[in-house]
Amino acid sequence: MRIFLNDDMHEVSPGTLAAALETLGFGGRKIATAVNGRFVAAAARPRTELADGDRIEVVAPMQGG
Amino acid sequence: MSSFYGVELKSRLLLGTSRYPSPAILERAVKASGAEVVTVSLRRESGAGKAGQAFWSLIQSMGVRVLPNTAGCHSVKEAVTTAHMARELFDTPWIKLEVIGEADTLQPDVFGLVEAARILSEDGFEVFPYTTEDLVVAERLVEAGCRVLMPWGAPIGSARGLNNVYGLRSMRAHFPGIPLVVDAGLGVPSHAAAAMELGYDAVLLNTAVAEAGDPVEMARAFALGVEAGRAAYLAQPMEPRDMAVPSTPVIGKAALGD
Numbered sequence: 001m002r003i004f005l006n007d008d009m010h011e012v013s014p015g016t017l018a019a020a021l022e023t024l025g026f027g028g029r030k031i032a033t034a035v036n037g038r039f040v041a042a043a044a045r046p047r048t049e050l051a052d053g054d055r056i057e058v059v060a061p062m063q064g065g
Numbered sequence: 066m067s068s069f070y071g072v073e074l075k076s077r078l079l080l081g082t083s084r085y086p087s088p089a090i091l092e093r094a095v096k097a098s099g100a101e102v103v104t105v106s107l108r109r110e111s112g113a114g115k116a117g118q119a120f121w122s123l124i125q126s127m128g129v130r131v132l133p134n135t136a137g138c139h140s141v142k143e144a145v146t147t148a149h150m151a152r153e154l155f156d157t158p159w160i161k162l163e164v165i166g167e168a169d170t171l172q173p174d175v176f177g178l179v180e181a182a183r184i185l186s187e188d189g190f191e192v193f194p195y196t197t198e199d200l201v202v203a204e205r206l207v208e209a210g211c212r213v214l215m216p217w218g219a220p221i222g223s224a225r226g227l228n229n230v231y232g233l234r235s236m237r238a239h240f241p242g243i244p245l246v247v248d249a250g251l252g253v254p255s256h257a258a259a260a261m262e263l264g265y266d267a268v269l270l271n272t273a274v275a276e277a278g279d280p281v282e283m284a285r286a287f288a289l290g291v292e293a294g295r296a297a298y299l300a301q302p303m304e305p306r307d308m309a310v311p312s313t314p315v316i317g318k319a320a321l322g323d
Contacts, residue, residue, distance in 0.1 A: 006111065008111075025112025025113060030117065030118055030154065031110065031154070032153050034150065038146065039153075041153055059107040059117075060109075060116070060120075061120050061155070062108035062110075062120060063082045063085075064134045064136050065082070065083045065084070065104055
């Protein structure tokens with residue numbers, strides 16, 4: 001199925017957010033996530049099933065003022 | 066010492082971490098400033114990217130407390146979601162809440178700010194709202210649960226100093242029990258000193274240090290400005306007056322005229 005991660009399209013197998021993140025290279029990384037504009041806590045990623053067309057945001061710590 | 070949601074800070078300078086020439090200069094500037102709190106943000110990262118992880122390692126090595134922001138958020142929903150992401154990522158209830166309402170001045174959308182502050186405060190966040198010096202908005206923010214207020218000195222990154230000294234002074238007088246931080250718009254240490262002389266509890270700045278020719282030395286200069294301003298406030302400055310008053314006594318002056 002197609003998902004959009006930070007606006008980039010990816011083809012992933014149907015499954016959870018945690019699985020998709022692992023597939024796309026985010027395993028073990030210090031990140032926070034949202035799906036379709038809603039925050040998804042790290043603990044909830046393994047039980048968050050993705051659907052075709054879902055928009056995922058992945059953010060990391062960054063410099064800020 | 067000032068208390069921010071129960072946290073006592075010795076340094077009254079909070080420093081941003083953006084726009085420094087290099088991570089090494091950022092690290093040295095934070096050290097030179099004496100800041101115990103630095104602001105941080107969240108940005109998208111790709112699976113291959115490692116910038117965020119490297120930045121986080123650097124911040125952790127400094128032993129400072131972080132104040133995550135919602136910079137760049139233009140809606141309540143964006144700001145609230147960003148705050149939740151920040152709380153998980155940085156493991157802190159603190160959030161510097163920015164809801165931007167106007168692109169040229171980056172002026173806060175104070176209506177969205179109050180709404181977001183209420184939502185986040187009810188959810189256990191400890192909100193540091195980036196606001197204007199408007200007293201009514203400030204009242205609403207306190208009612209929403211904010212126990213710190215952060216009015217702007219001038220638009221973010223403008224280096225204009227305190228645009229509305231009267232407004233900032235009024236705010237200090239109106240909220241004697243609320244920690245107040247001038248956030249944004251400072252350019253030189255005398256701006257920070259002026260804020261502290263008004264009785265503000267702290268200042269928060271970033272660009273003035275990061276974009277100085279020598280950020281490390283400017284960080285040190287700001288620390289001195291903050292310290293001088295605070296000491297002056299505690300020393301109770303004299304009131305200005307219109308006419309001259311000789312500082313040297315006139316009585317006993319030698320009569321040398323015609």
